[in-house]
Amino acid sequence: MRVLLVEDDEPVAESLRRGLLRYGFEVAWVTTGGAALSHREPYDVVLLDLGLPDTDGLDVCKALRERSDVPIIVISARSDETDRVVGLELGADDYVSKPFGVREVIARIRAVMRRMQPRTPNGAESAADRYGSRLTIDRKAARVRLDGEEVALAPKEYDLLAFLTEEPGALMSREQIMEAVWDANWFGPTKTLDVHVAALRRKFAGVITIEAVRGVGFRLEIANEGDGGAR
Structure with a gap:
């Protein structure tokens, strides 16, 4: 699975990137909203920080949603309920507050991707x-x-x-x-x-x-x- 990570905090981004790579994800890391919007390589999910140096992450979320249905998971230190609500209303599929664990982010990614996929016919269980x-x-x-x-x-x-x-x-x-x-x-x-x-x-x-x-x-x-x- 290909992840576009939009995060300007290098220690956070590097830790998350290492964790995702360890679990088999491909990660493209950018540090600004402009770089996220101009990224041309395909990706399956976006991990988007709101506190970006060049623009508000909520504006990036809105722009990404207008151009595609790719799942967007907001990762942010902003814990205010208003930011959560606005992010979800602008098209984010989930919201993770910092600090977070790699396993939590991966679980959220998998949950979002499951919701995007059609159910298995006849109620069959997923492969274990x-x-x-x-x-x-x-x-x-x-x-x-x-x-x-x-x-x-x-x-x-x-x-x-x-x-x-x-x-x-x-x-x-x-x-x-x-x-x-x-x-x-x-x-x-x-x-x-x-x-x-x-x-x-x-x-x-x-x-x-x-x-x-x-x-x-x-x-x-x-x-x-x-x-x-x-x-």
Whole structure:
């Protein structure tokens, strides 16, 4: 999926760009409204900051909507309800307030794209990714099933599982995980990560293993039949 990122704050843009690239998105980054309106390469969704140096992002939103139906997600530090309402009335499809996490933005992108797509005929479920013979993750519906039964997960438990299973066997640092699952600008203790890892180990014992690598992070593996689930 091709993303046009319109953001003049370099640290925010770079963090978001890295996160999107890690999840397989193609990202074209521009820093002004003028550059966004003159961008000629095709894109599937726009992430639009309102506080641009050359023009108000709301004007850019209006201009983009007048020329196409491409989904527009506003990302802004403006938390005033008026800006939200005006942005949506001008054609934005969603609004994310700063600070935000990469996973939240990706979830919003996927939700907007689902709304743009026709429903699957006959009510068929969207395709789910399978991990071994027992675990499936339907990322479009944000549902996890174990032995065919849906597993109740807290939002961050789901986000953590979805992130770690994207590359089974890969060692993920604590910083990578916190950036992807919690907040792109997360600073401070990461004890909450250990708590959520412990919860996943309990709920998926015998299905996955999550190995703690001291001083680095975690590695998720799909367990062989009969293996234990925690390390």
